Amino acid sequence: MPRTPLEPRFQVEYLSILDAEGNLDASLEPKLPAGDLKRIYRAMLLGRRLDERMVRLQRQGRIGTFAPIKGQEASQLGSVYTLRPTDWMVPSFRETAAMLWRGWPIEKMLLFFAGYLEGGQPAPDQRDLPICIPVATQVPHAVGLAYAAQYRNEDSVVMVYFGDGATSEGDFHEALNFAGVWHVPVVFVCQNNQWAISVPLKKQTHSRTIAQKALAYGIPGVQVDGNDVLAVYTAAREAVERARAGDGPTLIECVTYRLGVHTTADDPTKYRSNEEVAEWERKDPLTRFVAYLRKKRLLDEGLEQEVDAEIAAGVARFEATAAADPLAMFDHIYAELPPDLKVQREMLAERLRKGETGPRRPPEPSPPMRGQRSGQR
Amino acid sequence: MPRTPLEPRFQVEYLSILDAEGNLDASLEPKLPAGDLKRIYRAMLLGRRLDERMVRLQRQGRIGTFAPIKGQEASQLGSVYTLRPTDWMVPSFRETAAMLWRGWPIEKMLLFFAGYLEGGQPAPDQRDLPICIPVATQVPHAVGLAYAAQYRNEDSVVMVYFGDGATSEGDFHEALNFAGVWHVPVVFVCQNNQWAISVPLKKQTHSRTIAQKALAYGIPGVQVDGNDVLAVYTAAREAVERARAGDGPTLIECVTYRLGVHTTADDPTKYRSNEEVAEWERKDPLTRFVAYLRKKRLLDEGLEQEVDAEIAAGVARFEATAAADPLAMFDHIYAELPPDLKVQREMLAERLRKGETGPRRPPEPSPPMRGQRSGQR
Amino acid sequence: MAKLNMVKALNLALLQEMERDADVLVIGEDVGVDGGVFRVTEDLHRTFGSKRVIDSPLAEAAIIGTSIGMALYGLRPVCEIQFSGFAFQCFHQIENHAARYRTRSQGRFHVPLVIRMPYGGGVRALEHHSESEEQFYAHIPGLKMVVPSGPRNARALLTAAIRDPDPVVFFEHKGLYHAAKEEVPDESETLEIGRAQVVQEGADLTLIAWGGMLRTAREAAETLQAEDGVTCEIVDLLTIAPLDRETLVRSVAKTGRALVVHEAPRSFGPGAEIAASIMDGAFLSLEAPIARVAAHDVPFPGFAREKGNVPDAARVVAAARETLAF
């Protein structure tokens, strides 16, 4: 009767297969087809190179502020690779590499960050939600999609991405709690990149891991080395299979690091040391995967050039896009435009005819998904 | 390197000292002064009897809908007893017994449920927040109070009450997460009475206990027999001492039961069986505490009459309250009434003078904090 | 044809739409076994089971957030927020997402969602159980905001809302739930969202109201007719947004005078847009400023004082006389 520890005691596992030094735990090595290993690496490289290119485009003012992914390629590809086209992918705002894998064309990504809503339009058959900016608000959408899949007796699985900071939001909590009660096929992928803009994890939550937050919802939680694409893949595959088998949701914490700026409007030197960054650069997910593939003789020559050419072509298509027609802002408000909006549209058309106003890039400096630094600074 | 269980494994304790059969675990028996044991029992009895009286007052239409506490007296008194007057008490809407202990006069409680805001006014020196109706929204207020106490280097502790259903709200999550990061002196008391209106705990969350939700915030969580006033007291004292010593927040889950209706507008027969209720009536917190006190020869004669007299006096004072002056609705909006509100006040005064309108109880049937049943049903 | 109160009429709309379309489901706190705290979803769980009539955990943001996900998948969730006073908990999901996914995805997705909420006062309820928040939803582009005034139009509008491909916030006045019974046809019928109705023709003054205030407007009109020989034209707005300016302007162009009555606080309330819109469209016909009779700019004062705050017929009559005498 007295003080009884409740059994079973709760437990969270940490999974790592390929460490920063390239050491492999062969007993856990997943059996992935050579072709897939190559495709995964190519996608990671594409993400890395496009990221670098986008930073330049932003500096040139050709796109607005965006959130680079450098350092998180393994977390994204190791997880998204486990999805089928009929599964759903629900991104936050830092999943460029995963979104490209899911079929988003480069030019759409660029259009999005150039302020064109067209960049947020998924293909008609594509089961991806557009980029979601309000932190954690997409998580309940993923749970709803998973409920609908179950309701329709389809075996599709939903994978949703969010950051460590997102776990502090009420929406994260409510969504995981619903998922636990409903036992729906959803995989929660937290890219714990150690920072929420300038706020380090220890200021974000007092819990030792993000994974253990799963215990609050009675669902499995696992922590993986997010820079180890094999470990991420292994954890994600387990979670996706569990979901598809009807055994409910899983929370995966990918321990990774944002090697670059939070967004192109951010100055990380204000809040973190170069030593810390250097420390994590040694754990670069690409480096260790390259070492692994080299041992397996799976590294193709000229891959970089190939990837850069693909990026160049995408940028060219983006540059070729016509200036945005302002009237299109009335196209997708309601299924049918109400009378007053028809009038507003007509008045804008009138002004455009008179040349009173029109689409041109305002003079202001290019600012922020999360703020802009003082020009003075 | 591979799959490593993270140490330490997480653990949640269950605490029970005096069981339903009145068996005592002497090794854990708290050493409470006889006088205090008597005061605690008197307060539990007062809560129970006032509850019964309020149900009658509501049926007579003399007060509106309210939330009875029957069955939760031990959870409330065992915890609130551990507070000093200089500590803060933050209620939800079902803490009548705890609020009386904190010094709220009976007539104020009645006024509140009769639709008089005066019933929500704490005494000038009283460190209690008024009843809070939106579920879980008071929890962050408690964390803020605790932060302020720490900021001012005062050693006051904050105790906040909420239900099992409240743990599903985002505000619960965000508040506990902040408390964990800030390490502030707050005690979270969840009265898990098994039901959120018609929703049973198993539909509320898939976690085995509410206590284990503390693991998500890296704070201690304990589950206690909420119908065992000695166990609740022991857990609460530990938590309050921990908080006062600067060792941070605690989540206490009191496993109890709402023996009555959710509110006087509720019909529990729609969603739960009489067997279940009977089952819990056998675990009545008063019965076992009476047995305990009888063994200790601490039961006073005529206590019931005394308590009923106190209630009668309070009801009389309530009945003696003058009709509400409508103009008072402008008294506490801002420190200074803005010009337009002065005008609105003047217009109402004018209408009252003309007798155009005035304070009278509208004809509608008395409904709900949580809804009203169809008159037809 | 059956005589139903608003609760039963709404229940009928839900039942028939769920029978008609397997994608329609109901979700909210206590909407299943309990049948909803006002019994609007009574017995639906018996007929359709707990997968289609979902007793959700206690979290408004997730009720709307997960319903948005279901809607994106192609389902048609009808959400119940137990009281409109608790809908601010999910306001971000409504404003950030329900109202925007069609635009954000450029038509690839849309959100056929209905969000039902009991609203309004005069029912001796506490804080957060007596307010009128229509203004907050009316100002959100991408949403529609509907408020029925009786059993028959409630049933027809809810049916239309469920079939509408876009998100509709649907307010149900607590005071109307059991107020009056009306003949409601057995076969389902719809009312066009976005159309106001002239429910009484008149020559001297246009009274504009919706939901619970329509009764008040009718009462006032009777008094004005009887005591002043004044005939009022009464417009039942039914849809707050998109606002039917055409009907409002046409009426005031005829009467030259208008009075809006609502339960929401006066300042920055729905009456302001209605007054401003009428001024835009009927300026030259206006013989007096458009009057607004509304609650004071105060937080809910407690039901013991509510009578002095929520507009009643006497206030409307007094304001109407001023407008007529202007």
Added chain:
Amino acid sequence: MAKLNMVKALNLALLQEMERDADVLVIGEDVGVDGGVFRVTEDLHRTFGSKRVIDSPLAEAAIIGTSIGMALYGLRPVCEIQFSGFAFQCFHQIENHAARYRTRSQGRFHVPLVIRMPYGGGVRALEHHSESEEQFYAHIPGLKMVVPSGPRNARALLTAAIRDPDPVVFFEHKGLYHAAKEEVPDESETLEIGRAQVVQEGADLTLIAWGGMLRTAREAAETLQAEDGVTCEIVDLLTIAPLDRETLVRSVAKTGRALVVHEAPRSFGPGAEIAASIMDGAFLSLEAPIARVAAHDVPFPGFAREKGNVPDAARVVAAARETLAF
């Protein structure tokens, strides 16, 4: 006296109020070490430490909710919501509690809270980073809603807001942060909350604007003066709620014509209350309907299309000419 942009001016107000009153503290996402994403709280953490300048976890509802608790205790938290587009996450804490504790506790408690938010568009930002939500706060009784238009009044109004015993929502237009520098006196000064300012006298038309739209109104006034020989009276609202109807009515009683310009969507927007209030107070002086130039009733269309949505001087001039020709 120093020439400061709005960022530095706001920073000065915070610095001086924190020096003046140990109960003033700052809380928000990235307000500490980072100095805020717009640098408004720059260096405050160095001066006052992390207990007074709190880098909070990422949760708006708890930022406001815990700040309410601090305010109830007697502290004076100045909260930063990183962008006004994310304030709906804490809207329930603002509406349910910040605005109501004084009333609920009948004066035993009050909530001396300031909620700062960058708002507004025209800065090439994404969704939720470019909207103008003042209307939502203006309609909440118990709140005050302030929007400065330049460095000096921003500093004076923020100082007043911090000293105000009641909750103040304080909007800062992103486009103004680095737009212009102004002389700002070294010693702290305040501006009365609830008072609009006539910033330019004129005879023919009253232009009403605030925040980022004041520039637009001034520009339009210059064009109208130069090209049409029309003199505009410009009212800088500064406080949206409680609305300074007296100043508005006095001006329009003189000019007979008025035009409101705002970035928020037109329908059920702040312009409606302003128009309706002026009609109430100056009906007989009105020579034309009060014009409203506002954003369209659409969700944010993306910054590539923003130019066609946010009002600019050309639109104001065109609308003004219609009003003048009415």
